[in-house]
Amino acid sequence: MSHSDEEKATYDQDAGADVFVREVPSHDAASSSWVDRMKVKGDWLEQKIGMESQGIERVPDTVEARTDHHPSHNASLWLAANCVLSTFGLGILGPGTFYLGLGDSMLIILFVNIFTAVIPAYLATFGPNLGLRQMTSSRYSWGWHGAKIFALLNCVACIGWSSINTIAGSQALRVVADDKISHAVGVVVIAVITLFIGLFGYKWVHLYERFSWIPTAIAFLALLGCSARHFVNIPMGTGQLEASNALSFAGVIFGFTAGWVSMASDYNVYQPSSTPKWKTFAWTYIGLIIPLVLVMWLGAAVMCAAEFQDSWMEAFESNELGGLLGAAFFPVVGHGGGGFFLFLLVLSVVSNNIINxxxxxxxxxxxSTFIAKLPQVIWPVLVTAIYVPIAIVGADSFAVSLENFMAIIGQWLAIFSAVVLEEHFIFRKGSFPSYNAEFTWNDPSALPMGLGALGAFCAGVIGAWAGMSQVWYIGPIGKLVGGDANPYGGDVGFILSGTFAAIVYPITRTLEKKWLKR
Known part of the structure; x- marks a missing residue:
């Protein structure tokens, strides 16, 4: 990590931040730009109140900087981030939106998650080994400018995630309040709690996530106890209609699980590079796979039961996710007990949103290098200001919003993952020292131009176009998958986008290295 003569690196232990921060001497502030002066004041504020001021700069591999020596923290963080209402809501889409039975929904959930979770779990190992956040390390495959495109896409994804999560929480909160508060009030309450915790950064995010999954898990176990006697297995379908619906549901699950790919290493950059890669991978994979499978299974089972419980289906149709949960809880534990468990599930949304x-x-x-100079405290406030009105507008359409968002996000993440992984394994032989991250992470001349990745991206977009099946467009292959049995087609865009990109990247990257020598 390089610094100018006017800038030095310090470690703020007294503020209790335990993170790497930058300090600009006050005697240079008068001659600096207004952005630099804002950065100085922002760093001062962040240090005083214990916020993390470390941005995208590489965290040096030193004892003073790498203060997190617990690989198991990867498990608790991802366990909390996925043991949430939105994960449950994804499970209900199998029977509720794609007309699948319980058995086929559970099998799709299991196998798609088993394979997809490998990707973010492996990319999490980049954090300790490179000391870089995920979008920053993507410069080594996508190039200086190409990484900006995916960073912007990830910003959009974070806003989308936050909006959908908050919609789910506000629906549940409204049921808790017996419809005496509006969705808008619920959205604002959840957003304020999320903002308060998210402002403080890495250390406090980890601390909150380490314990927040426990009450949520208890609430889901209570839901299982209240609803299990109503579980019914809807028979598995057959033929082309079943196949197209199963593929579309698989695409939605892929998008949800792969959604962590773009931020997998953001939460372990303070762990030493000496941390065994297998421990980082294993703990991350465990933290992902357990809640993803079990909570989605529960969602699918409750939704199948609703098909045979008129009161549950009426509640779902009137207040979607929150109504369905209330219908399952209230007859067994009463409004007070059900409201308590629902409130715990509302708080689970915070665990997911603070990540985003x-x-x-x-x-x-x-x-932008200009944006990178701005105080980190600005961004949690900005993203909150953006996603709150979006969540308020879409507060009555959780299922539709989730389905459409997951299908689209899965396609660009498939392309992104294919390029990053092939660069790592094919062109860098799986060797982290080959990145020389300490000296090259912020040097455009030492990074690939990104032309090889651009070629793969174009191929991936063609695959997504051909295979997608959305309300607003059905690609030729997506339509072929649906056939006469399903006029809505079957979404295979996530498969084709990743496959096309994976085929093209080794070719275009080889040519790029041959011609440009970088």
């Missing part, structure tokens, strides 16, 4: 609020600030800093 925190990572968006890092991603947007990759897009």
């Amino acid at each position: 609020v925190y990572s968006m600030g890092l991603s947007i800093s990759v897009t």
Whole structure:
């Protein structure tokens, strides 16, 4: 990590931040630009109140900087981020939107998650080994300018995630309040709690996530106890209609699980490079796979039961996710007990949203050196101001918003993952020292031009176009998958986008290295 003569690196232990921060001497502030002066004041404020001021800069591999020596923190963070209402809501889409039975929904959930979770779990190992956030390390495959494109896409994804999560929480909160508060009030309450925690950065995000999954898990277990006697297995379908619906549901699940790819290493950059890679991978994979599978299974089971419980289906149709949960809880534990468990599930939304609020600030800093100079405290406030009105507008359409968002996000993440992984394994032989991250992470001349990745991206877009099946467009292959049995087609865009990109990248990257020598 390089610094100018006017800038030095310090470690703020007294403020209790335990993170790497930058300090600009006050005697240079008068001659600096207004942005530099804002950075100085922002760093001062962040240090005083214990916020993390470390941005996208590489965290040096030193004892003073790498203060997190617990690989197991990867498990608790991802466990909390996925043991949430939105994960449950994804499970209900199998029977509720794609007309699948319980058995086929559970099988799709299991196998798609088993394979997809490998990607963010492996990319998490980049954090300790490179000391770089995920969008910053993507410069080594996508190039200086190409990484900016995906950083912007990740910002959009973070806003989308936050909006959908908040919609789910506000629906549940409204049921808790017996419809005496509006969705808008619920959205604002959740957003304020998220903002308060997300403002403080890495250390406090980890601290909150380490314990927040426990009450949420208890609430889901209570839901299982209240609803299990109503579980019914809807028979598995057959033929082309079943196949197209199964593929579309698989695409939605892929988008949800792969959604962590773009931020997987953001939360372990303070762990030493000596941390065994297998421990980082294993703990991350465990933290992902357990809640993803079990909570989605529960969502699918409750939704199948609703098909045979008129009161549950009426509640779902009137207040979607919150109504369905209330219908399952209230007859068994009463309004008071059900309201308590629902409130715990509302708080689970915060666990997911603080990940998005925190990572968006890092991603947007990759897009511009000017933006990277701005105080980190700005970004949680900005992303909150953006997603709150979006969540208020879409508060009555959780299922539709989730389905459409997951299908689209899965396609660009498939392309992104294919390029990053092939660069790592094919062209860098899986060797982290080959990145020389300490000296090259912020040097455009030492990074690839990104032309090889651009070629793969174009190929991936063609695959997404051909295979997608959305309300607003059905690609030729997506339509072929649906056939006469399903006029809505079957979404295979996530498969084709990643496959096309993976085929093209080794060719275009080889040519790029041959011609440009970088």
